[in-house]
Amino acid sequence: MDWTVFTLISWTEAYFARHRIDSPRLTAEILLGFCLGIRRLDLYLQHDRPLEKQELARFKTLIQRRKNHEPVAYITGEKGFFESSFQVGPGVLIPRPDTETLVTTTLSVLDENPRNPQKILELGVGSGAIVISLAMAHPGHLFFAGDISLSALETARKNAAREKEIGTIHFFNGSWFSPLAPGPFFDVIVSNPPYIPSSDIFGLAPEIRDHEPITALDGGDDGLECIREIVTCAGDYLVPGGQLILEMGFDQKTAVSALAKTCPQFDQIHVIQDLAGQNRVAQCKKKID
């Protein structure tokens, strides 16, 4: 049988559905578009295009990778997030739509502050999706972004280099605040740290558990180990009135608020919900005095 774009999409959709792969038709279209180097829309404009042997062979490997639960974003090497698209690979967490709430919250905090330029620190930069989205919106501010993983920093630097209109980002290597000297320096500290309890990791979808970097997900016994370190140290690095903006698990509101209340430097704590209505972002403001 001669395969065309149309027959191949239909066959792949059924194959993915049989193997319980999420969104089987969309996945088939994204992977075939990627394989042929054309947009999804063009698949429909070229629906009766016959596939060449090499194209078929290439597509077959992509289908097998997805059937083995490799995330689509790692296969295509790209993930859309906020207003841009970012290169991703197994060394970095794939940016989640939930995390856009961290970006929009931070953008409104930056907008409310008349100080110019502001200094913004991101801890645990991964692909760079968060700090780059902020630096694209505020090219005049100064950005600092750290990660313990050198391969993540390499990806983040590459992603930053792809954008033209972007603020300066100083990348650095190290665990959370450890490479930085304490002092009232940053207007905003933002982070999406690992926050999943270690015992929950095994129960995650194979796409996450078997493919994404566990160090970017595992928050220790209670899921709060990294959050605790960041919340307890952040006050020493923020200017008076500065804010710590943290992503957290949907069920961590009480624990994270209680943690922030134990830090006398913070006098206001808010929790913001993501677009799915889940508690997702904690915003802690340092006292002005």
Ligand code: GLN
């Ligand atoms: N929200 C992510 C997930 O559910 C976890 C991200 C994180 O630990 N920072 O996979």
